[in-house]
Amino acid sequence: MKVLQINTACGIGSIGRIASDIHKMLIEQGHESIIAYGRGTAHNCDNTIKIGNNLDFYTHALKTRILDKHGFGSKNATRKFLERVKNYNPDIIHLHNVHGYYINIDLLFNFLKEYNKPIVWTLHDCWAFTGHCAHFDYANCYKWETHCQKCPEKKSYPKSIFLDNSYDNFEKKKELFIGLKNMTLVTPSQWLANLVKRSFLKEYPVKVINNGIDLNAFKPAPSDFRKKYDLENKFIILGVASPWTRRKGFEYFIELSKMLSVKEAVVLVGLSKKQIQGLPKNVIGINRTNSTKELAEIYTTSDVFFNPTLEEVLGLTNIEAQACGTPVITFNTGGSIETIDNSTGYIVEKGDLQEVKQIIQRMKKEGKEKYSNYCIARANNYYDKNKKFQEYIELYNISMTMNIREDTGNYFLRKD
Known part of the structure; x- marks a missing residue:
């Protein structure tokens, strides 16, 4: 099995470490794995693809600050990256954060729809189904259930200083993110899963896989x-x-x-x-x-x-x-x-x-x-990262099996 993960960072921050830990487990089990990332340098991963450079990052950030078009910069960087995806030809693509000033979601998702490979997308926040923000609950804003506009969190991440483009962002995200044939959404909590089922992403199956921790590191440790x-x-x-x-x-x-x-x-x-x-x-x-x-x-x-x-x-x-x-x-x-x-x-x-x-x-x-x-006992029973990441690998296998069945069914349909 050949797996490609895509995230803002690799081996850095909680999500970057999740990606690198899954990568490590895949390699240990004899699979092929690559992590594509956009920011900083890679840690704890020896097989990576860097998407873009500092200039791409800053121009994407500028586009966000001025025009509120986060996710719609980095066109050249994304085109070059997608060519490398074709060359690698992964069996499954695992998306993490596709926000963070490094990748163009228009190019990425149109490519994914044509590429027709199984997709697992872990939503680590709410950005995928809002017109702007990654977190809305503390602002008590639920416009995303109908249609985002006049965003009260325009100046929160991803910050826009001038324009409010939340209406058009919502429209474009909805157009891009729905309609993939074999995509499974993963959320780290039931709370987020429930929100997804109320959003325009509700057509997709949603699986809850809690984030895990390293129980060898986090355990009682006396000190001075x-x-x-x-x-x-x-x-x-x-x-x-x-x-x-x-x-x-x-x-x-x-x-x-x-x-x-x-x-x-x-x-x-x-x-x-x-x-x-x-x-x-x-x-x-x-x-x-x-x-x-x-x-x-x-x-x-x-x-x-x-x-x-x-x-x-x-x-x-x-x-x-x-x-x-x-x-x-x-x-x-x-x-x-x-x-x-x-x-x-x-x-x-x-x-x-x-x-x-x-x-x-x-x-x-x-x-x-x-x-x-x-x-x-609760931490050990429910949040061992090795058990949690194994759930991802099992999900990869299920997604690939479903994709093979669909392809076989389509083949016989065409043959008849």
Whole structure:
């Protein structure tokens, strides 16, 4: 089996690592695999195709900023890439993010319709069925169910400074994305799957495959973190994101810090230098870390992980925290609530910090030990990345089998 994956990055970021991990598993099982990517340099993958260059990226970004035509730049880069796809002749094409200023969706999807190979498309956000934004839930905008226009999130990713082209983008995406004969959509959560079934992509079968984590990296890991940051004998409330944006709920941590006692402290990982400089005294800010070992140590030493996200497709940080034995509190938003149960954490209504404070006091009395074993067991039972990526390979085989049957059926139909 020859597999081509297409994503913004390779081996970098959560989605880039998913692609490179699937690639590694395919190679180990004797298959052929290539990852095509558009930004940065490839990591943990020895067989790649780079789509375009820095000039292509910047001109595509400029087109987005001025005209709000994200996904419709990079024409020359895409044409050259599609020629390489023909030469490689994959049995199956797995799309991840096709946004990110690197590929032309008009050329790509018209090619895919003619190429007639099985397609798996993992939707890691909502960009595929909106006229502009990748995340809409926290803006409480559901125009995509009928028709996008006058986008309230025009200045969110992919940011447009001047024009609002959301109406035409919606029309064009609908035209391009529907009508592929053998495409299966994958979503990391049931929440996103339910949204897809309400969108113009509802004609396609949708399979939920949760994102997984490396359980060899994320596991209980003792450290001197408390001593290093003078947090001994304090109840630590942890938050992890990169970057810390409005959607990730940074402001809620600042408000929560005002409600804490001297025996409680907030630790935030993934902050910018500017954000760290403006923190209250009882909030410790740490720059982004690429060390899973360091991150596992911080998860382990914390008493609770708080995720005040305003929209999340799944919430890998919730899972990483549980794998290290730390319970989770999260807002009732998106797919984040699917990652925990009554034994591993709590779900509170969006913005209800009084309820968060009450839960923290309850956890202090009960002790972290009440939750830890359940958290570790849940992470191990449901989110082992090796099991999750094997589900993708099984889906590839099913898609190829369906395609062969269709081709055979068409052959006999033509013969008759």
